[in-house]
Amino acid sequence: MEPGQEKKDIALYVEGIYLSFGGIRVLNDISFHVQEGEILSIIGPNGAGKTSLLNCLSGFYKPERGSVVFNDRDITKLPIHRRAKLGMARTFQGIQLYPGMSVLSNILTGRHVAMKTNFLQAFIHWPWVHREEIKHRRIVEEIIDFLEIESIRDNIVGELGYGLRKLVDLGRALALRPKILIMDEPMAGMNMEEKEDMARFILDIEEFLSIPIILVEHDMEVVMDISDRIVVLDFGNLVAQGKPDEIRKNPVVIKAYLGEEDEQDPLSYKAWDKPIEDGDKNEG
């Protein structure tokens, strides 16, 4: 591939990222890239550094070395809200919504970075403030329609079930009109039906908005089904990357998951039991 052409197709570069907490090295020289319009999954046992990597991308952690380049711009040092303005949106593993506010208001907060009105203007409510509110409300309503959550529009988030909260969290991320979407375990704790719905929404977002999506997810069935490419982390190292089929057969990945090579499909549910213990020990 020509270098120039490659650049155009790639939305996000991660180059040689190092991160450590005290004496523990969490991320060790991680490099990969995300192409336009693809779903990239990051997998690995517990404690492999997946969430830390996401935090480096979205700006919650600052890596000690290495750089993150988003749409040809080095964003390694940018604060979180500036990244949001550039079009980087993220959903969280533990849901970080405002539980006392309605679904509508929660999603509307995603529009905050695009609002021009200040506190005083909003209080006086000039006609242009009113017009701006309508504009943002429309965007939010389109998202509500997209995610099919009309029936809970006015419900207080605190009283919703877990699966619905995850959808609201996604809705708020979409309200940013993101150019890249980062999702941390969007399906954790969901039942079969909710998982199917979420998988469909993720595919719809990729197809309809044609934006790249970075996904951290534990449900291997889903990861293998919907990802275009997969990056595998183990103890802070990037051990493999490639298409789902390649990853499934990769001996290094099998080893990372089971500790030794085995006949069993490494990416089945069962295979997760062991690495979880390993991971916990490592972190403790």
Next chain:
Amino acid sequence: MKGDQQKRRFPPLEADTVPRLLRTRTQQYPDKIFMRRKHLGIWQAHTFSEVYEKVKNICLGLLALGLQEGETVAIIGENELETFWSEYAAFCGCAKVVCLYPDTTPDELHYVLDNSETVMVVAEDQEQVDKTLDIRHRLERLRKVIFWDPRGMWSYHDSLLMDLAEVQEKGKRYGEQHPGLFEQKVDSGKKTDIAVLSYTSGTSGNPKGVIMDHNFLLDNAMRLHANLPLKKFSPYLSYLSPAWATEQFFGVGLGLLLPFELNFPEEPETILANIRELGAGLLVFGPRQWESLASTVQSHMLDAGPLRRFIYNLGLKVGYKVAAARTERKSVNAFWYVAYPFAEQFVLKSLRDNLGLKYCYLPISGGSAMAPDVFRFFHAMGIKLRNAYGASEAGMFTTHMGDKFDLETLGTWYKSHPDIGPPFEWRVTKEGELQVRGGAGFQGYYRDPEKTREALDEGWFKTGDAVRMTDDGQLIYLDRVKDLRELSNGYRFPPQFIETRLRFSPFIKDAIILGDKEKPYVSALINIDSENTGRWAEKNNIAYATFPDLSQNKQVRELVRGELYRVNQMLDPGSRVKSFINLPKELDPDEAELTRTRKLRRGFLEEKYGEMIGNIYEGVNEFKTEIPVKYQDGRTGVVRADVFVNLIETNHSGD
């Protein structure tokens, strides 16, 4: 002379086909709002002329795609603007329409599309399109699948598919090339053209396509128009699926004839909120929806604090007394009349407001029979709910009219417009079956002359409903003739009658009443309401893990026993339920245990739960059982449970 007098009660027939009626209405009220749908959080209105334009473009688009006179267009989806536009458009193109429930399974869909000779399908979304594409190779006649919600189908490239927006564009261009074609089509339609094939839900065997021509649709719309106290441009919320004949009469026919403001809910789940926003004037629900509204109120009140509950009970008690005085002509102490304004002000008005029924002047329950308890409950709240009774094959029969009526009876007979056909008449046979004739009349089942012959008795349509005539000539609906059952001692009892009364309990979702020639007494399989019973269990500190666990809990069984005991008090001793089992699994239409309208599929159920039923009558007290289940995603599994048989003493309280 008499004929003239009768004619005077009816408004004139302004058109003899639905398309011509649509044109007349558009000329009369071009700028009046005809349809509204909530989209992006706002009610978006469409005037008559806008709707006419849409219908015209869709119709021309269908013609451009090669739709011929008399061919069939199938419409599958929720009640939305596009559902109605497409239906009117197909009518205008002199084609016939078959509407399907959105949760129709691929097999059911295949049967109906094949039987109705469908050439084009108008589908709502990806779900319906996928279903249709799955069975396309078994449908040789199918030429086009049109959809109106493209979500998720951005990368579908199938020559069979087309977006409804594109069809409209195509129609617009086709209309420019062929000026006057649409009007010509509207003019050429005959009143005897088949308009709709309405497939009966088929509690037994394959569904049958009931033929409805334009005359029949308008006959029924006119029956409602002339006999009910309706106000023009009342907001009406279209909720029943047009796959059901009732919605064809009310929404499609009467909606245009009166006309209404037809409103479409944002999503089926937002219906309660939508009713309230609209302040719907006229509401037609099936008994299930009314029953669920009633249990919504009751379960909310279970959650309320003691003071609120006390006030609610007090207010409702007054409501019950006064409603009974009004509808059933019972004499009531003057005290209740004095208390009524207070009850109205502090309880009943807010109840109606919270349900969104504050402006509802004509709430109607259509379809199957509903327990009088539910009626009494709504009447106590000041909601004058009435039952509309009829059959797909012969239209609307009766409704309670006026303020005073006996809830147990069917009500007053509708009269048919004299210009449409012979007067609408009824008779009761020796076997107790109700038969009707007249009006536009029964036109047969599509491509099934044999079934059509079976349904007729010397020109009378056999409704298959068992009725009993009271001393003052009123009819009481008992059950389906074939469902009245005889016990081994020769006693005939009405199972459905008992079932509907049991369903009113907030703790019982469904009940299957057992008893036939081999069985000496009546017993029941109960499907408990997991939500309400679960809440009750939580409140009473009863621990349970799963549905089987909850259903077989000792206290829950006692609770259900109490409910059955209460219902037994309404029955004569021979019909009383003597024992019951709580099913360890919920009944599910996906497993074909219920029809899509949630009617029980009795034969299938009695076979599936045969072992359980055998145990009841063999006097087993406790046994282990395994029930196969099918999940929504197609996987199968088995529910295992220890099941208890519970006896009900008929003389003293079940405790």
